[in-house]
Amino acid sequence: xxxxxxxxxxxxxxxxxxxxxxxxxxxxxxxxxxxxxxxxxxxxxxxxxxxxxxxxxxxxxxxxxxxxxxxxxxxxxxxxxxxxxxxxxxxxxxxxxxxxxxxxxxxxxxxxxxxxxxxxxxxxxxxxxxxxxxxxxxxxxxxxxxxxxxxxxxxxxxxxxxxxxxxxxxxxxxxxxxxxxxxxxxxxxxxxxxxxxxxxxxxxxxxxxxxxxxxxxxxxxxxxxxxxxxxxxxxxxxxxxxxxxxxx
Amino acid sequence: xxxxxxxxxxxxxxxxxxxxxxxxxxxxxxxxxxxxxxxxxxxxxxxxxxxxxxxxxxxxxxxxxxxxxxxxxxxxxxxxxxxxxxxxxxxxxxxxxxxxxxxxxxxxxxxxxxxxxxxxxxxxxxxxxxxxxxxxxxxxxxxxxxxxxxxxxxxxxxxxxxxxxxxxxxxxxxxxxxxxxxxxxxxxxxxxxxxxxxxxxxxxxxxxxxxxxxxxxxxxxxxxxxxxxxxxxxxxxxxxxxxxxxxxxxxxxxxxxxxxx
Numbered sequence: 170x171x172x173x174x175x176x177x178x179x180x181x182x183x184x185x186x187x188x189x190x191x192x193x194x195x196x197x198x199x200x201x202x203x204x205x206x207x208x209x210x211x212x213x214x215x216x217x218x219x220x221x222x223x224x225x226x227x228x229x230x231x232x233x234x235x236x237x238x239x240x241x242x243x244x245x246x247x248x249x250x251x252x253x254x255x256x257x258x259x260x261x262x263x264x265x266x267x268x269x270x271x272x273x274x275x276x277x278x279x280x281x282x283x284x285x286x287x288x289x290x291x292x293x294x295x296x297x298x299x300x301x302x303x304x305x306x307x308x309x310x311x312x313x314x315x316x317x318x319x320x321x322x323x324x325x326x327x328x329x330x331x332x333x334x335x336x337x338x339x340x341x342x343x344x345x346x347x348x349x350x351x352x353x354x355x356x357x358x359x360x361x362x363x364x365x366x367x368x369x370x371x372x373x374x375x376x377x378x379x380x381x382x383x384x385x386x387x388x389x390x391x392x393x394x395x396x397x398x399x400x401x402x403x404x405x406x407x408x409x410x411x412x413x414x415x416x417x
Numbered sequence: 418x419x420x421x422x423x424x425x426x427x428x429x430x431x432x433x434x435x436x437x438x439x440x441x442x443x444x445x446x447x448x449x450x451x452x453x454x455x456x457x458x459x460x461x462x463x464x465x466x467x468x469x470x471x472x473x474x475x476x477x478x479x480x481x482x483x484x485x486x487x488x489x490x491x492x493x494x495x496x497x498x499x500x501x502x503x504x505x506x507x508x509x510x511x512x513x514x515x516x517x518x519x520x521x522x523x524x525x526x527x528x529x530x531x532x533x534x535x536x537x538x539x540x541x542x543x544x545x546x547x548x549x550x551x552x553x554x555x556x557x558x559x560x561x562x563x564x565x566x567x568x569x570x571x572x573x574x575x576x577x578x579x580x581x582x583x584x585x586x587x588x589x590x591x592x593x594x595x596x597x598x599x600x601x602x603x604x605x606x607x608x609x610x611x612x613x614x615x616x617x618x619x620x621x622x623x624x625x626x627x628x629x630x631x632x633x634x635x636x637x638x639x640x641x642x643x644x645x646x647x648x649x650x651x652x653x654x655x656x657x658x659x660x661x662x663x664x665x666x667x668x669x670x671x672x673x674x675x676x677x678x
Contacts, residue, residue: 219549243555254550256542268554272457318554 170195171216171326171358176225177382178211185211186222187382193375195230198352198359200369200390202404203379204413209362210251212379213328216360217246229326240273247319247357251331253311255303261314262299265289268322288317292347309340316344320351327352329361333368345371366405369393378404380413438659445637446629449567452559462565470531470566470632471573475580477530478523482581485518486510486588494597506597507604508611510589515612516676519582520620521668524627527574528660532635535566536656539639540649548640558640567632574628575621582620619675626671627664634660 176189185208193199201209214220216227218234227234234242255264265285269276276284286296292313303311312332319327329348333341345368352359352372361372369376370390377387378401386398393401403411493509539562542548548558586608593599635656642652 214549217549217553219552240555243553246553248550248553250546250550252545254546256547256550267556271459272555274555 170228170230171360172226172228173212173216174226176212176215176227177223178208178215178220179223184382186215189225189379189382189384191377191384191387193358193360195358196356198349198361198372198374199377200361200363200373200375201377201379202362202364202366202369203385204364204404207379208382209379210330213248213330213360213362217243217248217328244268244273244322245325246328247322247324247326248328249312249315249319249330249332251334253303253308253315255311255314255318257303260300260302261289261306262286264303264314265299265317265321267318274322284321285317288321289314291320291351292317293343309336309344312336312340312344313347316347316351320355323355324357326358326360327355329359329363329372331363331365332361333363333365338367341365341367342371348372364404366407369405439663442634442637442659442663445640446633448559449563449633449636452557452564453568455560457560459561459565462561463569466566466569467573469534470527470570470628471576474527474530474573474577477526478577478581479584481522481526482514482519482585483588485522486514486585486590487592489513489518489585490589490592490597494593503597504607506593506599507589507607510593511586511608511612512616514585514589515582515616515620517620517668517672519585520578520623520627521664523578523581523624524574524631524664524668525661527570527577527628528631528634528664529657531570532631532638532656532660533653535632535635536639536642536653537649539636540642540652543640543642544644544649563632563636563640566636567629570628570632571625572628574631575624578620578624579617582617615675619671622675623668623671626667630663630667631660634663 171193173189173191176186177184178186189212201212203209211220215222216234218239229237229242229245232242256267259267262282262285263270265288266281268274269281269284270278282299286299289296289298294310294313294317298306298310298314303314306314316332332344332348336344348359348361349372359372361368363369373390375387375389376393378385378398380400385400386396388396393405396402399412403413489510490506493506494503497503497505539548542562551558551561590601590604590608593604594601638652638656638659642648
């Protein structure tokens with residue numbers, strides 16, 4: 170269970186998070202929705218320790234994220250970044266097997282390559298892709314490689330940051346299906362941030378809406394369409410009029 | 418009145434900003450040194466950086482040294498002619514190259530080539546979230562990106578300086594023998610006789626210091642790059658300017674330490 174209590178984060182005068190309280194049960198897929206610039210990515214980065222919250226506590230299975238042994242803590246996570254964040258200087262297989270080639274999870278090179286190729290196959294990429302460099306791949310392929318890297322070390326918790334941004338609808342559908350399958354198959358806890366409603370419906374067990382620095386609404390995906398919350402209704406139907414200002 | 422003091426305020430602000438930047442770079446350098454001594458180590462990244470910084474900088478450092486050595490021979494010959502001291506060309510070329518021009522010009526050429534490339538590469542990694550990705554993959558960016566480059570530059574630049582010194586002296590020899598009419602054997606004899614071990618070693622120490630400066634500034638500005646292409650561009654420019662100024666300042670300090678009194 171991931172628990173966030175009273176998370177505040179400001180960048181200079183810009184108060185991005187103003188007291189976020191959220192719980193993500195183990196094995197569930199939580200999708201966080203919200204407009205651009207509302208702090209969704211900052212929230213994920215706070216959990217990973219990439220950004221330090223000004224106040225508030227974050228615990229993972231009761232373990233405080235601030236005081237936990239850093240390497241062991243991070244070894245529980247996998248993350249798919251919005252742009253893939255693949256290392257340009259490394260071939261695809263070394264990107265996927267990055268964690269398996271160094272540090273506490275280090276394996277022999279041949280074994281790491283084998284695992285990388287297996288993970289690439291799992292996300293629908295041929296073994297020939299393994300020796301290409303990220304610059305030689307299309308945007309959709311880069312996302313898949315990013316996904317393969319996120320699951321390579323079989324983490325307990327996986328974060329997906331805008332997994333379908335910049336992809337055509339068919340490729341977005343493929344990535345959504347892959348995420349759903351992988352999360353179910355691995356029994357992992359997942360947190361996804363997106364404003365793509367088709368992703369929300371495909372991936373989520375639960376949904377939380379972040380607005381004005383707080384969780385405006387949270388509930389099971391089944392209740393999202395029927396909730397009376399005006400913020401959620403405006404967001405999921407993409408209306409210009411409502412409590413959320415169109416110009417931010 | 419306030420208009421009158423505006424230029425002074427500008428100078429003050431710039432001076433404070435420069436000292437603050439030097440302070441931040443020094444703290445960054447301290448952190449790099451502390452990580453240098455603690456595992457994990459990344460030998461493959463070190464070897465790659467060594468090749469990039471050392472081997473691939475050889476042509477530019479070599480050409481710079483060759484032309485500098487030649488020009489130095491011409492200058493000393495024409496300047497020395499004023500007081501009938503043309504014969505000092507071989508010794509002054511050798512001492513000038515190994516003590517000053519070899520390390521300083523080599524350092525500046527490496528600053529232009531390497532500090533910019535390190536800052537641009539790490540800056541791009543930062544804006545494309547590759548540095549964040551490293552952290553999530555349990556890899557410390559300081560250990561994986563900075564330490565191998567700093568170590569490689571600190572070891573590679575003295576080697577470049579040694580090669581540059583030799584090529585520079587050879588440039589002086591070519592001009593001395595072919596253009597100024599020196600006897601080849603005498604030229605080499607004069608060079609050998611006047612050059613002391615410490616002249617060479619002090620230049621190599623300078624090279625190590627300049628290599629350290631180049632890699633630290635490149636990594637520092639890359640890691641602190643702003644957003645987007647403009648941010649990376651600014652970081653690259655700042656890295657080259659800072660590395661060049663710090664090299665020249667450090668050169669003066671080291672010359673004071675090595676040769677004063």
